[in-house]
Amino acid sequence: MIETPRLILRRFTLADAPAMRTYRNTPAIARYQAWRSPLTHEDAEHQVLLYAKQEPAEAGWFQYAVEHKGTGHLAGDLGVRLDDDLLQAEIGFTLAPAFQRQGYGTEMVLSILDHLFAQGMRRVYAECDIRNTRSAALLERTGFRHEGTRTRPTININTGERTDMTLYELSHHQRTA
Template structure:
């Protein structure tokens, strides 16, 4: 697997030693609130998840979870998932960043790098969904070029709170990406 590098980040395969920092940011209540994973993530479950992630293949259909690493200190900043569809021409994307790093452009940098990689390999379309209350994620998606395509009222059941939440649907075509990337 080729790593994806940006000026400040490396998107790479997960390692078992990423388990503890992953659990730390995924267990922050306002982060977990918008996600589909069970919370809290126990140390054992985090180790298991890091092992699962480390065995995924980014070239095959299905999910691949990139570890987002800061170049400055080699620490885990977050993760970015890509779900390659069976046709290998479309994908879904999701991301999570440690809250201490919010507002510094790291998530935008990671998403742009992943999109560039996906479109260079020939994808036609990338989609993303987010909880309608998660306005920072929605703004990030729009900032990198995604268009809001719809809203599904009470579509997602939050397994941690039992509440039904609205889901926003976003999409980005390769042709639009090429125009934006210029």
């Protein structure tokens, strides 16, 4: 568990499924994501049960539930994929519409960066749909630098749109400089 002044990053529970389903089914959010939408109630429950079994210190994905301290509501989620060498990680994030544009995204990303670099991570990277300018701005605000654009088209699973992906990275050295 990771705590910030306003958020708790924790393991998912079954009780998180309805809220996750609601924000992940929001078309403006699902448009830029790799999960299939819309999620049914059963799909959401299955997904959070899978997330609950993941291990944050092992190679592979761990999905944090992002809880708002003041209300206890699920504000979003943040995924971390540790590379096999446990020295690099990829992150991805989603915020429910009610929690956007209030600094929560910056707070959760900075907290996971602090956590990962304190554990000895050497590099953290992220990618986003090139049209997702708000996520790109969040990455830049938290210290990531634009590394390039993957120009071979990616097909969005929900919309069928072809899009390029923009790549970002932040090294331990850059973070501490």
